[in-house]
Amino acid sequence: MKNHLRDLFNSLMFGRQDRDSDIESTSLQVQADSSGLIFFESLQTITELKIGKGSPVAQLQMVVLQMLLEQGDAEPLPNGYRVSSRVAAALDDEQADLLHLPSRFTHGFVAHVKGHTRNSGFRVQIFASIDGQEHPVLIKGPYLYIGQSQPYRLTPAELSAFSALEVHGNLPSDEAGEAANLRLMAQLQAARRSGMDLELGAFSNLNVVVPEGIGVVATRMPDGSLELCPSLGDGSTPDQLDKRWSQLDLTRDGGVLRIEERLVLLEPEKIAAVREVLGSRRIPAGKVEEFIKTPSAFIDASLVNLDLGFSVRVLGIGKMQHMDFGPLDDKKRDWFATSTRPQPPEALHKHITCTEDLDAFQERLHAAQQQGAQSVEFEGEQFDISEPANVISVLRSIEAGFEHKPVKQEQGGDDQPETERVTLLLRDADELNRELLTKAQQQGRTPIVDASKLRRSPYPHQAEGISWMLDLLLKALADDHNNMYRLQGALLADDMGLGKTFMTLVMAAEYLAIQAAAGRTQKPILVVAPLSLLENWEDEIGKTFKSSPFRDVKVLQAGRDLSEFQIKDAPRESLQLADLLDESDAMSEADIRYSLQIGREAGIHRLDMDSRVVLTTYQTLRDYQFSLCVIDWGVVIFDEAQNIKNPNTLQTRAAKGLKSDFKLLATGTPVENSLGDFWCLMDTAQPGLLGNWAEFRSKWITPIFKATDEARDQMRIEIGSSLREAVGPFMLRRIKEQQLKGLPSKYIRSGLLQSEAENLQRTPELAVVMKGTQLQAYDSVLDNYRCQRAEEDMRGQALSALQQLRLISLHPRMGDKDLLRVSGAKAARKAIAESAKLSVVLEQLDRIKAKGEKVILFMVTKQLQITLKLWLSQIYDLDIHIINGDTAAVQKKRDVLTRKKMIEQFEAATGFNIIIMSPVAAGVGLTVVGANHVIHVERHWNPAKEAQATDRVYRIGQTKDVYVHLPAALHPQFDSFDVHLNRLLSGKLMIKDAVVTPEPVDEKSMVTSLGL
Structure with missing residues (x-):
């Protein structure tokens, strides 16, 4: 399925031999240089393509390049685009084929290493190895040339290897010493580990290590003293190192240690750190307590990475x-x-x-x-x-x-x-702590928020929410921070659109005021959110406060402020290798290689400045888990906290291990798939409230699964209500329709029978019978499947047939040649007319245009997103944006349109406008109240996800009635794919004011429903 778009383009390019020259003339021209690729045409041609005129193939390429531009991976030129070598190498095969780029090199490489790394004549050459024959290569940007053949496209690992080789070859003679030679070999080994098929000779078994920093390991001696040893971060034990320090001349500005099958390169600053530790080798017994409390009084922390310590819940570091x-x-x-x-x-x-x-x-x-x-x-x-x-x-x-x-x-x-994978090992919250509810329910002083500092007055429900958070916050501050079961967090599970971001920001500002009034440290605030919401958090700070209560705001994300706090050349912490583990699969904290500048030793460059707000993503939390988990945060806020519902992900482990005075988890969907989601969220916010997983599962989940099919829905209602009572004041959940008086109405329009739902409008014209080529294609899949099933085991083919039916229900030629070779509004309307569902969509768009209103089209399939953008842009003369997982969420360059900017442009247009979104990537946290129509061109199989996507338009700020359109394709004789999916979705229980939410439809259910 994922290759349909590529197959389509291949069919356009190679469907007939006599079409080659035609395709070349209709595709954008591509030229490689030392820095990347340039896609270009004449200025006139580019201008026409941007307004939907010209070659359909080139238009498709323009869409791909525009998507790269919007995610910060391309640069605009007057007559085209520039794509860096790094980005070109990283493109997936589908994107590369659409852009008419060459294929990958499928053979291996051999490195010829000449000379010793200590010698100035040390050289490395890399040859291509094809059927045992070695061939010299030429590198130009992301392209690999072998003789006179067509170029190949390098992989990211291959590009990094050849780039390192080029840098090494251009070094001036005074820099081309042993350190540079070993660094080159380390980079080539890294490329090999990343997937490059590269034979390195003797260096295949000899690992070159370049430490990012030097730590310290302390061993307690029999007399009570401590013996210190430098830690190189390569897994070497103090005993191994003690036997090898003699290999170093500590008076020199560099050196190399050989430890078993490792060569450890120590550059000048690392040698200085080793000297610093060895110079204070023994800490007397009487000074041990002082050393543990303030190690920087004994060792220069500017040279040595000292242990800062983790939260009380972190047991240690070990294998995932x-x-x-x-x-x-x-x-x-x-x-x-x-x-x-x-x-x-x-x-x-x-x-x-x-x-x-x-x-x-x-x-x-x-x-x-x-x-x-x-x-x-x-x-x-x-x-x-x-x-x-x-x-x-x-x-x-x-x-x-x-x-x-x-x-x-x-x-x-x-x-x-x-x-x-190396990650945090956590202490299990095995104890069901019944005192937590008692503490939370005790009467406390009601904090009074100084509303004069706010740019807008809270709604009554927001004032209530702020008071609820502050009440728990004050109780958390007063509890014993060394007790894992202390009162420490809560879950804000308000319905989407009630202003959770605003309430949380006010709470964070009040925390700083409380700390200042008590003479305590105003610890930094950490906000973890999906990438698409980081800009929104920045903007909300300005919209919420007349004067920011925070020192500053830092966005810990590539392309923003991450590089400011990264330790030079340090890798992501999630990539630390398991060769640092001991025989019990644990790792010494002294061996951790921190990648961010943190703690007092980092001085003015430290990330964890008092009163600072740090905005980051769940992925960055995962990648820098150790650095972020040793920081002593004031408040940690998890926005769209369903991202940490799975206890088996690194980001969830890191979230549970963060050290803070108070944790606030915010999500409108506390349960997406199962009650296990809810347990994991509460175990992060408030360990001990619901006990351990086994106890929770036995009490709350097993009864649901043991219930009969007929009784299961009622059991879910009872369990959900009972569980809501069990968490008590640790969760706040309000419903939008109940809290926002005067909110416009929301109408759901469907041509199919639905279960009882509020404001449902039966609209028969939204369901249209398939005919012509679409009906033939649909029946063909069913006929082929049934014929094969009669003769062979088809268990493995049912899912394939299901996916074919899904795509055909969208358009009969998804993946066929000539689908995109349409030019002009008339041809685009004709192509749409082949699909029953898309014909309905077009009719609704015409009506919405007549009203001068705006609409969001939700769909999952990327090919459909691109196809409809091209067709609808020509029909309505619009520049339609696509927001999906490829769209930048944080602005990196001036010319890049982020999700938020794209939404602003969409809303700013006068009258009718269209925007295309993925319900997964864009259906979380974004506000698009400028639109009041939603069309689910493709329905998400998880009703909670679909509801999230719909509520992008139905929230605070919406002034018009909202219409949700559910088009469907019908079969003239029996129930179609859309009918079966609608029936399963409608049968899902929707309980908004309880913990339990509907389960998603799975493929097995669809296969069974369709009789496959």
């Missing part, structure tokens, strides 16, 4: 493991296996005794590997899955005894082992 989150097993487990090591895969022989066991294990294996876990639980035991090739070999051996079908390999095959 998968948590069994299955709903029916109520067995208590040690999630992270801190007490025992996992068994080897060979032990599975005695645990997998039938094909059902094999299938069950494969499901858990797949889920665990998707999370990057290194072990998985099965039958009450932990099994090591860190070497996928070994696991697959064992499973093949087991299945051979069953005469079962072959085991499916995980994507990537045997040659692509899972990356080792």
